Amino acid sequence: MELSLPLDYAGDPRQAADDVAALEAAGLDAVWVAEAYGFDSPTIMGYLAARTERLKIGAGILNVYSRTPALIAQTAAGLDAVSGGRALIGLGASGPQVVEGWHGRAYDKPIGRTREAIELTRRILRRETIDHHGITDMPRPGGLGKPLKILARPVRAEVPLYVASLGPANVRMTAEVADGWLPTLYIPEKAREVWGTPLAEGAARRDPALGPLQTVAGGLLAIGEDASALRDLARPRIALYVGGMGAPGKNFYNDLAVAYGYEKEARLIQELYLAGKKREAEAAVPDEFCELISLCGPASYVRERVEAFRDSGVTMLNVTPVGPEPAKLIETVKSWL
Template structure:
């Protein structure tokens, strides 16, 4: 089992402690650090800034939103950071949802799986640098020849030769088709709300992808990097209460009321009634109540909270289910060191 430091995206203001936590994570033997984006801070800028003070840890995004960048722009950013870090970059991608894609980026959300496949193919053409990059589309045609085109578009190779011709790509996937796609075309899976209780189901989805003709990886060399709330404490009740507002936001406030992929994750876990109630309260600006009605069992399904013995035992459970890395979000240097010691 490896540890990754999940720094996430910024809130209303930039965090002030990330530099010291990153330094502690590298010193403590963490494998990677990851940044994210929503509709505020971007993922690449803090990753490059913080990564410049590191020497060993891999630098990943969990996740970049596909619609934020064209595939060639994303490939350019990736090859640049890969050079600057000496070949330590991981590209973590996700499609987001229609509320963000169409409301924030002004792009079409339709056909997310097909767009993902085409997007990654273009990026890998850039990094391979074997021929001018081209795509028949329909989502990212290169050169562009649609309405309004000048007709002067030209296929190009990147000016800068990539350090690596094949930078690892992981997908932040939640539904069965998207998870299978990750197993087929990517190097890893970045589940946000993972529960060992559904490991057999997840493995069925992954196996479908591994079995497809031309699958890129097998289970033996595929990474499953699961976001995990790990808290060592004797106050389980208080910790559950602190986590519930986060779950209420994702369950009831991310996406539109009837199209929320995070909520669907919890429906598949068997919590449809909880999702409905949380969503109704959250959408009526009763956010505190929405958090309070979430049962402790819902938190416990995808978090590890308890004393040292309980946490150690649960980490073994996650590993036995196929998780190769746990992405954790410690709030202090002491917590970083404690988690590293637990893994050791």
């Protein structure tokens, strides 16, 4: 199992790059750069590529609405070139709040768009001449365009493509065609119950040449006798996603909380959050939810949590170190892997 870190898209990216470089020396294997409606991730990824030597650098994630499939492929090729073959490209449909509210695009055909982006990115990286007609037409019918292939020669013909997905149909597609999976709010003890069937169905249709599906998941990391109290730091994020990322009936994270068995709590969190009562929404997050998505507590307990994630199929543990010595935390967990 590899060890990675999600890089916050807020704050000072230069300071964040300094921190990541130090964690690379401590044994960190990869970093994932979020985007949402903050800084764009490819710019930060390029800067990280210049500041690091060994670390894999992932987009976590690029949405498939604000960029065409061709631009996604160009971005993958460019990042792979400047990093010397260390790029990982996370893709996803994001959600209506970002796609429609920030990018002004209609949130339609999310699974089809993601599948098409994967197919076309791979074809472009192989330097195929693209004549494709689907959700995106390349070239557009009736215009002056003609089928083209990428001018540059990519460092790798196959840059790993990961997908952030939660719903059964999207997870099924991910297991079928993606190189890796980026679930969020991941509870290892409940993963098989929620996603076991779609993962198995997708895997049954998977091209063996792709190899096994890689899974990236984790949470807050803190080690110490009193570190269990730090699990409460997960509350704002859980409340934001379960309560505020979407409208009633159109919130994928709320649906996930329901699937985990927190139906009553998920409804209450959303009602409070959408009413502007964020503190109350955070307080309504079940203690168990905070505990199971985190790795916080005495060393022996955290090691058990690491094994729980591994046993559930996680191949890259994605942690957020909490405390004054993040490099030491990374070194400790890396020694267990």
